[in-house]
Each structure stands twice: as C-alpha cells, then as structure tokens.
C-alpha cells in the first residue's frame with residue numbers, strides 16, 4: 001500500500017454524533033440538552049455583557065499592532081491577569097515567583113500541552129495518569145493521544161447518585177508514586193458533584209504523602225457557585241500546602257468565548273523547591289512545545305479577555321455576569337426537580353439540586369435516553385448527562401413530562 005490508502009476510519013466524537021441526530025430530527029418540538037454552552041432563558045447564546053463592552057473597546061483601539069503575532073508564551077497582560085484570577089491575587093505562589101503561565105488553545109489546549117510536557121519530562125518510565133470515573137471524555141483522549149496510560153479512579157456511585165469519596169481515596173492511596181492525578185476543580189463534568197473542603201484537604205494530604213502529581217482542570221471558575229473565590233478553593237488548598245502542580249484554565253464558559261479559544265496552562269513549582277530555576281526551565285520547554293504546534297496562540301479572544309481582567313469596572317461587571325449565569329442554571333435545576341415532584345415521577349430528584357454547574361447527571365439509563373429522543377424529540381447523551389442551561393421557562397415542563405413518561 002502507498003500513502004494513506006489503509007488508514008482506518010476513526011469513530012466520530014460522540015457529542016458531534018448527537019448534534020447530527022438533532023439536526024436530522026424534523027420535529028418542531030425538538031430540544032437538545034447536549035452541548036456545554038450557556039443559553040439564556042430564550043434558548044439563545046448569551047453574549048456576556050462585560051465581554052461585549054471589552055469587544056467595543058477593542059475595536060475602538062486603532063493600534064497598528066493588534067493583529068501582529070503574539071509572543072510564543074502568549075500575551076503577558078492576559079496570562080498574568082489569568083493567573084491572578086485562578087490562584088487569587090494575593091497567592092503566595094505568585095508572590096514567590098513560583099508560577100509560569102502560558103497561553104493555550106483554551107482549556108483543551110492546556111490539557112494537551114500539559115500532558116505533552118509531563119510525558120516528555122516526568123522521570124521515566126512515563127507514569128500512569130488517573131482520571132475520575134466518569135469524567136469529560138476528552139481527558140482520557142488528550143492524555144492517551146500523547147502516550148500516557150490512563151486509569152480510572154472511582155468518583156461517582158450511580159445507585160446512590162453521590163460521590164464515592166472513600167473509594168476514590170483508597171484508589172489514589174494505592175496509585176504508584178509519581179502518578180499523574182487529574183482533578184476537576186469545580187462543577188465536575190459530567191456528574192455536577194464536587195468535593196467539599198474537608199474532602200479536598202484529605203486529597204491534598206494524600207497527594208503529598210503518595211507523591212502524586214496533580215493536574216488540575218479548571219473550566220468553570222465562577223460558573224459553579226457564582227463566586228470566583230469559592231470556586232477555586234481546591235487550587236488555594238494545593239497552594240497552601242506548597243505542592244508542585246499544573247493547571248489547565250479555560251475562559252470558554254465563564255466569558256462566553258467558546259470559539260475564540262481563550263485559556264492558559266500554568267505550572268506551579270513546589271514551595272521551598274530544591275530545584276533552582278525550575279520555573280524558567282519549564283517555561284523554556286513550553287516555548288518549544290508551543291512553537292512546534294501553533295507557533296503562537298490566538299490573539300483576538302485573549303486580548304478581549306485581558307481588557308475585562310485588567311479593568312476594575314469590567315471585572316466587577318464580569319463577576320455579576322457570572323452570578324447571572326450560575327443563578328439561572330440553579331433556578332432551572334429547581335424548576336426541573338419541582339416539575340418532576342409535581343408529576344410524582346418515580347424515583348427521587350433531589351440529586352438535580354445537589355449538583356452544581358453546567359451539567360445535570362440525571363440518572364436516566366441509555367434506553368431511557370434513547371426513548372427521550374425517539375418518542376419525545378429531546379436529545380441527550382446516553383450517559384444521562386443533561387446540559388442544564390438548555391432548559392428554559394418554555395421547555396422545562398415538557399422535558400419533565402418526557403422524563404416522567406420514560407421512567408414509568
């Protein structure tokens with residue numbers, strides 16, 4: 001054979017397959033509860049007001065330079081402000097110069113660059129990477145793509161619809177030292193269940209005792225509780241303990257800049273590190289990886305985000321916008337639960353309001369999800385994960401009635 005003649009066909013991304021089914025559905029009543037992108041109560045994408053104002057200012061600025069290439073590690077006003085949001089302005093890690101922050105193709109790009117850095121430079125043999133079961137499907141895909149061997153750790157019990165914290169703890173306790181452990185900072189995708197402070201403290205100690213390497217994924221800061229500070233609790237606890245770690249940060253949901261690919265990858269050196277110059281050495285290797293992949297990151301989205309992050313009025317407006325988004329999602333969780341309870345739908349529905357963030361893990365079985373689609377034209381993945389922000393005043397009752405019908 002010559003060339004790519006024998007290339008095998010890869011399976012379609014499962015969310016993209018769902019999107020196709022939705023487009024092919026001819027019902028005027030159809031509802032998609034699939035993609036993690038915020039919608040307002042009219043079912044429309046919401047342009048975050050602070051970001052709209054920043055865009056206006058961006059276009060008013062007639063600088064000749066704004067379409068020039070960004071530096072390899074990114075636009076420093078953006079990456080620095082992004083690190084302050086993520087870690088807290090007064091973070092000791094920032095004050096002590098223990099952080100290196102680089103621009104990436106949003107959160108996914110940060111997961112990729114991070115995984116690549118770790119496979120290249122963690123001591124060989126390349127360690128295992130542990131991810132929660134279940135987790136966002138791209139965690140496994142991004143990690144395996146660069147050659148990491150991925151293992152699950154227990155996270156969620158489908159029967160009790162709650163966290164399996166003790167099983168998570170014991171699985172991580174038996175992970176080989178040096179293993180990478182992926183932890184979602186808040187608004188866990190897909191379960192909507194996060195650790196509480198005490199549980200995070202236990203995980204931080206365990207990571208230190210077992211000498212695991214934490215890879216934190218922060219895609220929903222401010223989007224879960226409405227507070228940037230509440231939502232980065234896990235990060236602050238790791239910093240407080242002085243642990244070496246890496247963090248992927250996304251502004252897709254929090255600023256509504258999905259397609260502009262706005263995000264960063266951060267390396268945080270251990271406090272009292274016995275590796276002088278490690279931050280500069282990490283940065284120098286990241287420069288090679290980034291240069292080889294994309295030469296330089298996008299500039300429009302990060303410049304707009306940077307205007308928001310570096311202006312106190314716009315920043316305060318953005319914080320209010322985060323409250324608007326997270327509150328509407330919470331309201332829809334309650335509305336769906338109330339509708340189901342009103343219908344006396346079999347089962348309990350409290351879990352819908354115990355969960356937080358973009359997704360509801362409904363507990364519907366694959367067969368029930370299939371029937372939601374075929375009989376009711378309501379599309380959601382077979383895992384039963386529902387994008388809550390696709391619910392609105394006009395469709396929530398119908399979604400509840402459909403759930404009621406499929407579970408009876």
Ligand code: PMP
Pocket residue numbers: 036105106107108109136184189217218219249250251252258263
């Ligand atoms: N991590 C998690 C857990 C996510 O849910 C997402 C978005 N679905 C991301 C990272 C990254 O998304 P993006 O690449 O759009 O920033």
